[in-house]
Amino acid sequence: xxxxxxxxxxxxxxxxxxxxxxxxxxxxxxxxxxxxxxxxxxxxxxxxxxxxxxxxxxxxxxxxxxxxxxxxxxxxxxxxxxxxxxxxxxxxxxxxxxxxxxxxxxxxxxxxxxxxxxxxxxxxxxxxxxxxxxxxxxxxxxxxxxxxxxxxxxxxxxxxxxxxxxxxxxxxxxxxxxxxxxxxxxxxxxxxxxxxxxxxxxxxxxxxxx
Numbered sequence: 001x002x003x004x005x006x007x008x009x010x011x012x013x014x015x016x017x018x019x020x021x022x023x024x025x026x027x028x029x030x031x032x033x034x035x036x037x038x039x040x041x042x043x044x045x046x047x048x049x050x051x052x053x054x055x056x057x058x059x060x061x062x063x064x065x066x067x068x069x070x071x072x073x074x075x076x077x078x079x080x081x082x083x084x085x086x087x088x089x090x091x092x093x094x095x096x097x098x099x100x101x102x103x104x105x106x107x108x109x110x111x112x113x114x115x116x117x118x119x120x121x122x123x124x125x126x127x128x129x130x131x132x133x134x135x136x137x138x139x140x141x142x143x144x145x146x147x148x149x150x151x152x153x154x155x156x157x158x159x160x161x162x163x164x165x166x167x168x169x170x171x172x173x174x175x176x177x178x179x180x181x182x183x184x185x186x187x188x189x190x191x192x193x194x195x196x197x198x199x200x201x202x203x204x205x206x207x208x209x210x
Contacts, residue, residue, distance in 0.1 A: 003075045003082050010067035010086040014093025014110055017100050018063075019044040019056045026052055032103070039097070040105030042140045057109050064090045064113025080162050084169050087114035091173070095180065106180040108144050111173055115151065119160035119170075126151050138195040141184035148177035 019039050023029040027048055035043045041060060045053035067086035072078040094110040096102040115123040129150055130143035137143075152170040160166055178185070187193040 001074050003078055003085075006067070006071045006075050006082075007085060007089050010071060010089035011093040012098070013067060014063045014090030015097040015099055015104070016059075016063060016093075017097050017104065018059045019048075019053075019105070020100060022052050022056055023048055032100070038105060039100065039103060041109055060094065060105065060109035061113035061116065063094060064110035064115075065117050066090075066113075068114045069117035080165060083118070084162070084165060087118070088169070090114065106144070106177065108148070108177060111177065115155075115170075118162060118166055119155045119158065121158040122151060122154035122160060125154050125158070134196075139188070139193050140196070141181055141188065141193060145178060145181055145185070148174045 017039050019031050019041060023031045023034075023044065029047060031037070031039055031043055031047060034047045036046075037043070041053050041057035044056045064087060067090045068083055071086040072080075072083045075082065091107045091110050091114065093104075095104045095107045097104040112123055112127065115126075126147040130147040132143075133146050134140055134143040152167060152174055155167055155170045162169075184193060
């Protein structure tokens with residue numbers, strides 16, 4: 001299979017709007033009209049509950065893992081640059097899904113899936129950091145932002161595939177995640193970011209992870 005076809009497939013896989021389809025099929029809810037309106041696992045958790053949000057998060061991670069882990073082999077042993085391109089395409093698909101008018105989530109879960117394939121120890125530590133910070137602060141965006149900033153450092157000091165190319169990709173991805181959370185950063189600075197366990201009304205939630 002040619003790498004360009006695989007690149008399109010990576011994007012289309014990433015673009016699968018998991019939370020939207022689960023919300024409509026299981027709950028009859030359009031997540032674009034509920035909570036923060038974001039099509040990520042965090043909004044799914046807030047609106048649909050953990051039983052629906054957990055498979056959403058796992059599949060969103062799978063969307064990133066599969067292209068990064070396997071597509072280069074499907075293309076006949078492509079070089080590592082293509083692996084990064086496939087991972088980036090899956091993340092772009094999740095954030096800008098062609099199936100829902102180029103809307104989506106913020107790419108955190110899909111990015112975690114990509115790095116689960118390329119730097120599993122680093123992403124495992126980031127997931128632990130995310131869990132601790134969300135548990136302490138009850139603010140998902142705090143965990144997401146901290147994990148994104150920590151990832152390049154952890155990749156640099158743990159075993160991974162791709163050497164400097166992966167590290168550069170990680171820095172760019174961290175910058176993108178922070179940019180995607182710019183509204184959350186503003187709310188954090190104003191002390192207005194939503195916490196789990198406290199409702200602030202539809203559309204005001206601090207969606208931060210997926």
